Amino acid sequence: MQARTLYSILLFGGLGFLCGCDRLPGKPKEEDRWKPPSEIKDFALLFNTNCRGCHSNGQTLSASISMNNPPYLAVVPKEVMHKTIETGIPGTQMPTYSDKAGGSLTEEQVNILVEGIYNWAKGHEAPTDNLPPYSAALGDAERGKAVFAQACASCHGSGGEGTKGKGGAVDKAYLSLVSDQYLRTVVIVGRPELGMPGFREYVPGKPMTGEEISDVVSWLASRREGPAPGQSAKTAEIAPKTQPSTPNE
Numbered sequence: 001m002q003a004r005t006l007y008s009i010l011l012f013g014g015l016g017f018l019c020g021c022d023r024l025p026g027k028p029k030e031e032d033r034w035k036p037p038s039e040i041k042d043f044a045l046l047f048n049t050n051c052r053g054c055h056s057n058g059q060t061l062s063a064s065i066s067m068n069n070p071p072y073l074a075v076v077p078k079e080v081m082h083k084t085i086e087t088g089i090p091g092t093q094m095p096t097y098s099d100k101a102g103g104s105l106t107e108e109q110v111n112i113l114v115e116g117i118y119n120w121a122k123g124h125e126a127p128t129d130n131l132p133p134y135s136a137a138l139g140d141a142e143r144g145k146a147v148f149a150q151a152c153a154s155c156h157g158s159g160g161e162g163t164k165g166k167g168g169a170v171d172k173a174y175l176s177l178v179s180d181q182y183l184r185t186v187v188i189v190g191r192p193e194l195g196m197p198g199f200r201e202y203v204p205g206k207p208m209t210g211e212e213i214s215d216v217v218s219w220l221a222s223r224r225e226g227p228a229p230g231q232s233a234k235t236a237e238i239a240p241k242t243q244p245s246t247p248n249e
């Protein structure tokens, strides 16, 4: 055998051995290959690309509530979380995700998101005693004003106008962006990452009752100008579709 041939066998044989035979250097790995978005099954990737711009994963600050928040996960029913992701909250910034409703996620991906979000609370579960209902009708705005004075005014000012360093809770522009349910959610779970405690801590040793929560939300809602944003998914489904009265053709 010529020295040159021997050299080639050694070189290529050696390279093949190093690369496990079926892989040449630079060949993309399976996980690097392009996948259609509907094939993405990784929870962190799904959350980071779809939700994290608005809802924290617990490591960042975000405009809306964090999803990595055990007190929130203790109060929000799983079906509500699921439905909210599928349909969004019409009239607010919360988008529709279900591909059946024009969104970009499959049913399976929505399930992966829901399970992954609830898994964040595993091992960090919040207490469930005295837990107020996640959802309830508005209460009495007059009584709510008194509740606000007791539980909220120390940070938000007696009329909700805000105190030094803490924003106004009754800012009209703010109230026109969020639904009554979101106000209720925030009163129950707070914004711990921003320094707002939850329903257990406003008045030391006296968790806020479901009724007080409904009343204070009612007072906040009464400060809003114009209609409340955020129809429930059900209302959105049954609302008549507005058709142009004269077809374009």
Ligand code: HEC
Pocket (backbone or CB within 6 Å): 063, 064, 065, 148, 151, 152, 153, 154, 155, 156, 165, 166, 167, 168, 169, 183, 186, 187, 191, 194, 195, 196, 197, 202, 216, 220
């Ligand atoms: C210990 C201080 C503190 C108390 C008490 C408090 N808040 Fe807040 N609240 C904050 C801070 C801090 C924020 C973060 C944003 C800001 O500065 O407005 C906030 C935010 C909010 C928001 C906007 C949240 C969002 O995500 O859109 C609302 C609404 C609100 N508070 C209502 C209330 C109500 C109602 C009460 C009483 C039940 C209350 N707060 C009690 C400190 C407090």
Ligand code: HEC
Pocket (backbone or CB within 6 Å): 047, 050, 051, 052, 053, 054, 055, 064, 067, 076, 080, 081, 084, 085, 089, 092, 093, 094, 095, 097, 113, 177, 178, 179, 180, 181, 182, 185, 230
């Ligand atoms: C463009 C910003 C934006 C994005 C992106 C977004 N959300 Fe939201 N989300 C909101 C806002 C704003 C609200 C409050 C709407 C309201 O007023 O009721 C909300 C509400 C919610 C609620 C209900 C909160 C409550 O009151 O209990 C859930 C659950 C939720 N989002 C989950 C998600 C998940 C999961 C994703 C990703 C698949 C996501 N959101 C993406 C802005 C966003």
